[in-house]
Amino acid sequence: MVHTYIYLDPELYNRFSCEMCGTCCRNEWLVTVSKDSYYRNEQLFKSTGRADEFAQAFTQLSGGRPEEYAYIAKQALGGGCWFLDSTNCCRLHREAGHQHLDSVCQIYPRYPINTARGIELTLSFSCPAVLKLAAHRFEPLMITRSDKPPVSAGLDAYTAQVFPSQQPRYSPLRYYFELEQHFIDILQSRSLTIEERLAFLQTVVEEVLDLAKFAEFDRQLQQLFCRNYQFLDEKAIQQQAEQLNEQDKATPDILLEHFLVNLVFKKIGFLYGLENMVRLLQLAWRYTISRSQAAPGTAAVMTCTEAAIVHLELQYSHNRKELLNMIHTQEGKQ
Numbered sequence: 001m002v003h004t005y006i007y008l009d010p011e012l013y014n015r016f017s018c019e020m021c022g023t024c025c026r027n028e029w030l031v032t033v034s035k036d037s038y039y040r041n042e043q044l045f046k047s048t049g050r051a052d053e054f055a056q057a058f059t060q061l062s063g064g065r066p067e068e069y070a071y072i073a074k075q076a077l078g079g080g081c082w083f084l085d086s087t088n089c090c091r092l093h094r095e096a097g098h099q100h101l102d103s104v105c106q107i108y109p110r111y112p113i114n115t116a117r118g119i120e121l122t123l124s125f126s127c128p129a130v131l132k133l134a135a136h137r138f139e140p141l142m143i144t145r146s147d148k149p150p151v152s153a154g155l156d157a158y159t160a161q162v163f164p165s166q167q168p169r170y171s172p173l174r175y176y177f178e179l180e181q182h183f184i185d186i187l188q189s190r191s192l193t194i195e196e197r198l199a200f201l202q203t204v205v206e207e208v209l210d211l212a213k214f215a216e217f218d219r220q221l222q223q224l225f226c227r228n229y230q231f232l233d234e235k236a237i238q239q240q241a242e243q244l245n246e247q248d249k250a251t252p253d254i255l256l257e258h259f260l261v262n263l264v265f266k267k268i269g270f271l272y273g274l275e276n277m278v279r280l281l282q283l284a285w286r287y288t289i290s291r292s293q294a295a296p297g298t299a300a301v302m303t304c305t306e307a308a309i310v311h312l313e314l315q316y317s318h319n320r321k322e323l324l325n326m327i328h329t330q331e332g333k334q
């Protein structure tokens with residue numbers, strides 16, 4: 001079967017290479033495995049006379065759903081996964097191969113999403129090797145279509161399913177792909193500060209939600225996009241006139257822009273609603289600013305920004321419920 005692959009961004013995606021730092025296998029959260037993976041391991045361990053180790057390493061979760069059926073124990077020292085060895089290699093991988101691992105272990109830090117327009121691919125910014133690539137990237141991240149599959153394996157598990165046409169008739173989410181591209185264009189408008197881009201995005205989302213109540217939503221949406229692009233173009237021309245010598249290196253703001261764009265590409269607006277998307281992006285920006293207390297322009301600001309992004313990405317991946325609660329709590333206080 002021929003698939004369409006949609007990358008954010010092919011260069012970043014294809015340049016990723018694991019540096020074997022072991023960060024993803026040494027963490028605070030539980031590494032959960034699916035029901036299939038649990039029984040695949042039971043068979044492996046029992047067939048090799050290691051039933052005792054299987055019982056120590058895998059614990060069934062009460063009421064476990066098929067996709068989160070059991071978890072892997074941690075080592076007593078250092079919090080690493082039971083199977084992580086002293087050279088940061090996975091013993092399970094070495095013994096039984098890539099396909100034997102649970103899908104989460106197979107795909108991380110890759111982030112494949114199954115959508116109506118194809119298989120969409122990006123990376124998780126919680127992996128230090130990904131962050132390093134993003135921190136050296138000055139140009140905006142590009143959404144690019146291709147019929148070539150990525151070099152990496154393990155793309156039969158998806159982190160989300162996004163089919164906008166299945167949304168109710170008057171939901172703006174039926175136009176999710178058009179909206180996503182527009183939101184990303186706003187987030188990448190470097191003639192505005194990050195704060196201004198987020199404020200503009202909030203206004204646009206409010207307008208979109210308002211327009212969705214009326215007939216001819218699609219025509220009105222196109223008109224809104226045209227007005228917005230005109231505004232952004234004027235800003236860009238003004239800025240070019242004022243600032244001819246643009247720096248050609250990534251700054252903390254550019255890294256933050258890449259991270260926010262990546263969150264939008266991960267379809268947070270579709271999964272949690274457009275208003276929550278705006279709140280989550282603003283929370284990410286505020287959190288990053290609050291953590292970047294070093295003197296402006298110093299290398300320490302980049303380090304603080306990177307640490308804040310890793311923290312946020314981990315919260316998004318492993319503690320999403322709490323993150324969304326935090327958004328609502330903050331909302332209540334405003």
Ligand code: SF4
Nearest residue numbers: 018019021022024127
């Ligand atoms: S955190 Fe990234 S670089 Fe480190 S081991 Fe995991 S995938 Fe590899």
Ligand code: SF4
Nearest residue numbers: 025081083084090105
């Ligand atoms: S099973 Fe292997 S890849 Fe998965 S978390 Fe454990 S050590 Fe890492």
